[in-house]
Amino acid sequence: MVANASQNGRWLEAALRCSPHAVVVVVDDLVVVASEQARRLAGTAPTGLSLEQAGLVPAQRAGRAREPVGARQEHELWHGPDGGRRLVSWTDVPLPGGGLLVTGVDITTRDQVAAGLRAAATTDQLTGLMNRTGFLDRLREALEADPALVVLFCDLDGFKAVNDGYGHAAGDVVLRAVALRLRRAVRTDDVVARFGGDEFVVLARGMDAEGGDLLVKRLVRNVAQPIVAAPNLFTVGVTVGLAVGRAGISVEEVLQQADGEMYRAKTWRRTAAGRLGVA
Numbered sequence: 001m002v003a004n005a006s007q008n009g010r011w012l013e014a015a016l017r018c019s020p021h022a023v024v025v026v027v028d029d030l031v032v033v034a035s036e037q038a039r040r041l042a043g044t045a046p047t048g049l050s051l052e053q054a055g056l057v058p059a060q061r062a063g064r065a066r067e068p069v070g071a072r073q074e075h076e077l078w079h080g081p082d083g084g085r086r087l088v089s090w091t092d093v094p095l096p097g098g099g100l101l102v103t104g105v106d107i108t109t110r111d112q113v114a115a116g117l118r119a120a121a122t123t124d125q126l127t128g129l130m131n132r133t134g135f136l137d138r139l140r141e142a143l144e145a146d147p148a149l150v151v152l153f154c155d156l157d158g159f160k161a162v163n164d165g166y167g168h169a170a171g172d173v174v175l176r177a178v179a180l181r182l183r184r185a186v187r188t189d190d191v192v193a194r195f196g197g198d199e200f201v202v203l204a205r206g207m208d209a210e211g212g213d214l215l216v217k218r219l220v221r222n223v224a225q226p227i228v229a230a231p232n233l234f235t236v237g238v239t240v241g242l243a244v245g246r247a248g249i250s251v252e253e254v255l256q257q258a259d260g261e262m263y264r265a266k267t268w269r270r271t272a273a274g275r276l277g278v279a
Helices: 005-018 036-042 059-063 109-119 132-145 157-167 170-187 209-221 251-275
Strands: 022-027 030-034 072-079 085-094 100-108 147-156 191-196 199-205 228-231 232-234 238-243
Touching: 022 036, 030 036, 036 100, 100 147, 132 147, 132 191, 132 199, 132 251, 147 170, 147 209, 147 251, 157 170, 157 232, 170 191, 170 199, 170 209, 170 228, 170 232, 199 209, 209 238
Parallel strands: none
Antiparallel strands: 022 030, 022 100, 072 085, 085 100, 147 199, 147 238, 191 199, 228 232
16 A cells, blocks of 8 residues: 555654654745644744744754754753753754754753762762762862862861760761861862761862961861760861872872871871870
8 A cells, every 4th residue: 555645744743743852844944844842842833933933942053954964963951932941952854855854852851860860979978078989080170170279188086986986876967067067168169078987088279288278277177166966065176188289190199198198197196195195
């Protein structure tokens, strides 16, 4: 059985009605066929209108896409007629004999899921700070862009006594409180991460050693304030090691330097306390 033109037209209309994507066919700069999803995106029936008049995103590149260079695909943030914001993946395909087939796939949900998964993979679930994985990636990017930065390696003092003596619930309260205080002590664009256990790290871009020393003092002062974990009141401290970025330094090297400085500071304080007979 050979379908006639009328049947082909009905089948095309049925297919477009069922399509979950926005599909339009443009001939001589006017939309001649549009799917239901295209109508919803445009907020109007686009047939007989230009892509510009219909308010569809691909309008800016419709002229380029008609050139016989094959399909094009771009992701664009689309603002709908209701003010909504959707991420749409558009594909423009020149048709034989002229015309343009434009297909739009709403990938907002998929993009949101992917972003959520990326965030979960780089976020410490207890404190809400960036985790080790996320911090290493951010530090690597920062060093490649500009090594003028400071890294602080922070290790809590007295946390083990809280965690062992009062339980993990109390320890979690302390860690969350410390995380908040560290974030409040740094600049808006600085990065604070929980590196693991009771260790935290800070990345401050565009900062020199002098600025880093001032930041260390601010961190130490903020963390030393008493923490309420009802019915108890805890006080912990923090020892900080500072490393300054330089040309050619690697992620591993700058972290080792900061960790080493922290360890030396902690050892010196313990030695000094032992000489003074302080527990």
